[in-house]
Amino acid sequence: xxxxxxxxxxxxxxxxxxxxxxxxxxxxxxxxxxxxxxxxxxxxxxxxxxxxxxxxxxxxxxxxxxxxxxxxxxxxxxxxxxxxxxxxxxxxxxxxxxxxxxxxxxxxxxxxxxxxxxxxxxxxxxxxxxxxxxxxxxxxxxxxxxxxxxxxxxxxxxxxxxxxxxxxxxxxxxxxxxxxxxxxxxxxxxxxxxxxxxxxxxxxxxxxxxxxxxxxxxxxxxxxxxxxxxxxxxxxxxxxxxxxxxxxxxxxxxxxxxxxxxxxxxxxxxxxxxxxxxxxxxxxxxxxxxxxxxxxxxxxxxxxxxxxxxxxxxxxxxxxxxxxxxxxxxxxxxxxxxxxxxxxxxxxxxxxxxxxxxxxxxxxxxxxxxxxxxxxxxxxxxxxxxxxxxxxxxxxxxxxxxxxxxxxxxxxxxxxxxxxxxxxxxxxxxxxxxxxxxxxxxxxxxxxxxxxxxxxxxxxxxxxxxxxxxxxxxxxxxxxxxx
Amino acid sequence: xxxxxxxxxxxxxxxxxxxxxxxxxxxxxxxxxxxxxxxxxxxxxxxxxxxxxxxxxxxxxxxxxxxxxxxxxxxxxxxxxxxxxxxxxxxxxxxxxxxxxxxxxxxxxxxxxxxxxxxxxxxxxxxxxxxxxxx
Numbered sequence: 001x002x003x004x005x006x007x008x009x010x011x012x013x014x015x016x017x018x019x020x021x022x023x024x025x026x027x028x029x030x031x032x033x034x035x036x037x038x039x040x041x042x043x044x045x046x047x048x049x050x051x052x053x054x055x056x057x058x059x060x061x062x063x064x065x066x067x068x069x070x071x072x073x074x075x076x077x078x079x080x081x082x083x084x085x086x087x088x089x090x091x092x093x094x095x096x097x098x099x100x101x102x103x104x105x106x107x108x109x110x111x112x113x114x115x116x117x118x119x120x121x122x123x124x125x126x127x128x129x130x131x132x133x134x135x136x137x138x139x140x141x142x143x144x145x146x147x148x149x150x151x152x153x154x155x156x157x158x159x160x161x162x163x164x165x166x167x168x169x170x171x172x173x174x175x176x177x178x179x180x181x182x183x184x185x186x187x188x189x190x191x192x193x194x195x196x197x198x199x200x201x202x203x204x205x206x207x208x209x210x211x212x213x214x215x216x217x218x219x220x221x222x223x224x225x226x227x228x229x230x231x232x233x234x235x236x237x238x239x240x241x242x243x244x245x246x247x248x249x250x251x252x253x254x255x256x257x258x259x260x261x262x263x264x265x266x267x268x269x270x271x272x273x274x275x276x277x278x279x280x281x282x283x284x285x286x287x288x289x290x291x292x293x294x295x296x297x298x299x300x301x302x303x304x305x306x307x308x309x310x311x312x313x314x315x316x317x318x319x320x321x322x323x324x325x326x327x328x329x330x331x332x333x334x335x336x337x338x339x340x341x342x343x344x345x346x347x348x349x350x351x352x353x354x355x356x357x358x359x360x361x362x363x364x365x366x367x368x369x370x371x372x373x374x375x376x377x378x379x380x381x382x383x384x385x386x387x388x389x390x391x392x393x394x395x396x397x398x399x400x401x402x403x404x405x406x407x408x409x410x411x412x413x414x415x416x417x418x419x420x421x422x423x424x425x426x427x428x429x430x431x432x433x434x435x436x437x438x439x440x441x442x443x444x445x446x447x448x449x450x451x452x453x454x455x456x457x458x459x460x461x462x463x464x465x466x467x468x469x470x471x472x473x474x475x476x477x478x479x480x481x482x483x
Numbered sequence: 484x485x486x487x488x489x490x491x492x493x494x495x496x497x498x499x500x501x502x503x504x505x506x507x508x509x510x511x512x513x514x515x516x517x518x519x520x521x522x523x524x525x526x527x528x529x530x531x532x533x534x535x536x537x538x539x540x541x542x543x544x545x546x547x548x549x550x551x552x553x554x555x556x557x558x559x560x561x562x563x564x565x566x567x568x569x570x571x572x573x574x575x576x577x578x579x580x581x582x583x584x585x586x587x588x589x590x591x592x593x594x595x596x597x598x599x600x601x602x603x604x605x606x607x608x609x610x611x612x613x614x615x616x617x618x
Contacts, residue, residue, distance in 0.1 A: 044495045071495040073599030073615045097594040097617045134522075134592040135559050192560055203592045204618055242559050245594040245617075249552045252598060256545055269544070269598035413493045414618070441590055 002047035007031075007038070013466040016062075017051060024267060025054040030062040032400075032466050037067050040411050040454060044071040046078075052267045053081050057275075058088020060341055060348055064400055066355050067462040068409030068454060072096075074270030077354035077410075080403040083276070085336055085347040089264070090281050091273035092255065092288070094351035096332040097248040099288055100295035101206075101239030102173075103378040104303055104328040105389065108232040108310075109320035112212035112478060115232055119210065119436055122313045123479035126208060127438040129309045130302060132201035132483035134440075135242070140198040140301055147191050148183035150198065154293030155300040155328075163304035170367045172328040173357060176296035178335075181289035186243070187250050190287075194243025194294055199301035203440065203483035205448055206238045207383065208306065214386070215474040221391050224373045225326055227473050234323060235387060235475065236302050237380055239332065240295035247291045251284045276349055285334070292333055299328055326389070327376035331356045331406035337365075339401055350401045358392035358404035358469045377469045381408050381456035383437070383448060383482070384430055387475040388460045395467030404469040405460070408453035417452040418443055436479035445482055489517035498593070498616045505609040507543065511550055511578070512568040514614060518551055518596065521616070522558075522589035525566045530583035532563060538578045544601045546578055547612070551596035554582065562588055593618055 007015040010030070015038070017029040029050045033041060041047055046069050053075045054063035060082050069078030074093030083089055108115075115122065131138045142150060150157045155169055155176025169175045201208060213231040216222045240247075255272040258264075258280040264273065274280035307323050314321040334351045341348075359366055359375040366375055377390040385408075396402050412420070423442025426449050430437050439445040463469045489502040500517045504510025519525055536553055540546040554565060565584035572579045594617040603612045 046495075073497060073597040073617060077496055093597075134589050135562070189556055193556070246556065249556075249595045253540075253545070253549060253552075256541055256598075269601055272598070410496045413495055414498060415491055415493060444591065 002051065004042065013462050017047065022051055024265070025051060026056070027054050027059050028062050029054045031065040031069065032067050032462055032468065034458065034462050037454065037458060037462065041069060046071050046076045049074070049076040050079060052271060053079055053094065055267055056081060056083060056089055056091060056271065056273060057264055058083040060084050060346065066403070066405040068405040068407055068459045070409045070411065072353070074268060075353045078405065079353045080351065080355045080401060082348040082350045082401045085349050086277035088276060088349060089273035090276050090285055090334055090349050091271055091351065092248050092251045092284055093270045093272060094353055095248070095288060095334050096353050097245045098239035098332055099244035099247060100292035100330045101332045102295060102299065102328060102330040103380055104236045104299045105326040105378050106234040106303060106306065106323040107226055107326055108323055110232055110318060111230040112232040113230065114318045115314060115321070118313055118317065119479050123210060123436050123438050123481055125309045125313050126306065127481050130201055130208060130305045130481070131199065132203070132440060132481065134203045134483065136200045136483070137196040138198055138200035142195045142198060147195055150294055150297045151183040151186055151290035152181050152293065153177050155296040158297045158300035158304070164300050168300060168303065168325045170369070171325040172296060173330055176300060176328070178289040178292050180286055181293050182286035183290060185283045185286035186247060186290045190243045190246035190250065193246050194241060197241040197243065198298055199305060200241060201238050201302060201483050202241055203444060206483060208302070208481040209235045209477045210479040211235055211387065211475040211477050213473050214476045217471040217473065221373050221472045224370065225376050225389065225472060226324070227389065233475055234306055235380060236299055236306065238299055238302060240291040241298065243294050244291040247287045251287060255280060255284065288334060292330060296328065327378060329356050329378050337402065339397070348401065350403065352403055354406050355403045356406045357402055358390070358396040359402045360392045360394040360397050377404055379405060379407060379460060382450040382453040383477055383480045384433070384435065384450035385456055388456065388471060389473045389475065390460070390463070390469035391472050393467055393470055396469060400468050404463045408456040408459055410452055411454045412452040414447040417447045417449055421446045421449040421451060435477050439482040448482065488513040491521070492613065494615060498618050499613060501611065501613045503609060503611050507610055508570040508573050510603065510610045510612065511547060511570050511573065514547060514551060515554055515565065515568045518593065518616065519565055522591050522593055523564045523587065528564065528566050528585050530567050531585050532583065534582050536580045536582060539576055541576065543575050543603050544598070546576065547603065548596050548598055548601065550578060555593060555595065558589065562586055564589060
C-alpha cells in the first residue's frame with residue numbers, strides 16, 4: 001500500500017512515487033494533488049493502481065494521475081500513460097469499458113434568464129425525446145452497412161444523415177472520426193449491442209444538463225469559445241454504450257493470450273496489453289477507434305435530439321434559442337500523438353482513462369477557430385454544483401502529454417452513497433435550489449449525489465495552478481436529466 | 484447485502500462482490516446470481532425462459548469472467564434477467580451450463596465484469612473470490 005512517506009513533493013500540487021518503490025516499475029509515477037485530495041487518494045487503491053500502470057512495457061516519462069483520480073480497475077480513473085509507438089503496448093484496461101465516454105458542450109445566443117419560464121417544460125420534453133436509462137434502445141436503428149459506416153466515419157455519418165452541421169464536426173475532437181478505425185475489428189456481438197443504442201444517453205453518471213454560464217475568468221479565451229456571462233448552455237455526457245463495453249470485453253479476453261505469447265509480465269490481469277505493432281495490438285486499436293467513432297456519432301445524435309426538442313418547446317417563444325457546439329471531448333481513449341521527450345520528437349500512444357486532452361495553442365490537431373488560444377476542455381462537475389470550461393496549455397504539452405482532469409472524481413462508494421442519501425430527498429433538495437431533475441431511477445440518482453464526488457472547485461484549482469489547463473468559465477446546472 | 488453466497492464490498496467508483504462457494508461450480512453459480520442481484524430484484528422472479536451456455540477459456544479465472552460477461556451480453560441483447568444457474572460441467576478451460584430467467588429490464592446497468600486483481604482462492608470451506616464490476 002502506498003503511504004505518504006512514499007510520495008516526494010516535486011513542486012506545488014505535484015508528487016512523485018520513485019521508480020525504486022517497486023521493482024517492476026519502468027518509470028516513476030506522478031500525481032497532481034493538493035493536501036486534501038492527497039488524503040482521498042491515500043484512502044483507496046488509486047496510487048497502487050497508478051504504480052501498476054507504471055509497469056507497462058514501453059511506457060515513457062511518468063505514469064500520471066490527475067487530481068480527480070480515484071480507484072478503478074486496472075488503471076486508476078484519472079490516469080494517463082504514454083507508451084512508445086510502435087514497440088510499446090496498448091492496453092484496453094487503460095481506456096476502459098466505456099470507450100470515448102466524453103462530453104459535448106452546446107451554447108445558445110441568449111441568456112439563460114430568457115428560457116427560465118420554460119425550463120420545466122424543456123427538461124420534461126428532453127426526458128421524453130432523448131432515450132435514457134439502463135440498456136435503453138434508441139430511435140436510430142442501424143443496418144449492418146450503416147453500422148460499418150458509423151464505426152469508420154463517426155459523427156460525420158450522423159451529419160450526413162442531417163443530424164448536425166459541418167461546424168459541429170469542426171468543433172469535435174478528431175472531427176468526430178478517429179483515423180485507423182476498422183469495422184472488421186469490431187465483433188458481431190459488439191455490433192449487435194450497438195445497433196439500436198445510437199442516440200441513447202445510458203445510465204450511471206451519464207447526463208444531459210441545461211446550464212447557465214455564471215462566471216467568466218478569461219474574457220479573451222471565453223470570447224474565442226463564444227461564451228458570455230449569463231449564457232444558456234447544454235452539456236451532454238455519454239459514450240459508446242453497449243458496443244464500446246463489448247469491444248473492451250472482447251479484447252481484454254483476447255489479450256489474455258497475447259500477454260503469454262509476448263511474454264509480458266503484469267501485476268494485474270486487467271492491465272492486459274499487446275505491442276502496438278502486433279496483430280493483436282493493431283486489431284484492438286482499430287476496434288477501439290471504431291467504438292470511439294460510434295461514441296462521437298452517438299453524442300452527435302443526442303445533440304440533434306436536443307436541438308429538435310429546443311425547437312419544439314422554444315420556437316416562436318424566444319429568439320436565438322438555436323444551439324451551436326463549443327467542443328466535444330473524449331475522456332476514455334488511446335491516441336497516437338507526438339511529443340518532445342528528452343529533446344527527442346517521439347510518436348506515443350497516450351492512454352487517457354478518465355482524463356481529457358488539453359492541447360495548448362498551435363497544435364495542428366486543433367480546428368482553425370481554436371488554434372490560436374488552445375483547445376476547449378470540458379470538465380463536468382456533479383449535478384448540484386458546477387462544471388468548468390478550461391483551455392489547454394503549453395505546460396500540459398510539456399508535463400502531462402497534453403492531458404488534464406475529466407471531472408470531480410468519486411470519493412464515496414455507490415453503496416455508501418445509497419446508504420447516506422435518498423434519491424427522492426436529493427431530488428427535492430436540488431429542486432429547492434432551483435435545479436429541476438428528471439431521473440429514471442431514484443437509487444441511481446442517489447449514487448450520483450453531489451456528496452459522492454470530490455469538490456470540483458478544488459480539482460479545477462489544482463490543474464489551473466499546476467498549469468495543466470486554465471480556467472475560462474464556470475457553468476451552473478439549471479435542469480438535469482439522468483437515466 | 485450479506486449472505487453465505489456473496490456480499491457486496493466497498494469500491495469507490497464501481498461495484499465489487501466477494502463470492503463464496505463450497506465448490507467451484509457453486510462459486511460460478513453464486514457469482515452469476517450475485518451479479519444479477521446488483522442489477523434487479525431477483526427474489527420474486529419465477530423463471531420462464533432457459534438458455535444453454537457453453538464456453539472455453541484459458542483458466543478458471545478467465546472462465547469466470549467470460550461466464551459473467553456472456554450472461555451480460557445475453558441480458559442486454561435479449562432483455563433477459565437470469566435467476567437460476569445450473570453448471571453442468573466445469574474444468575479449468577471449459578464450462579457448460581443452463582441459465583433460467585425472465586424477460587425483464589434491469590434497474591441498474593453493469594458494463595462488464597473485470598479481471599482486476601482477480602484470483603479464485605481455496606478457502607477452508609471451499610472457494611472465495613472478489614470480482615470488480617465496471618458500472
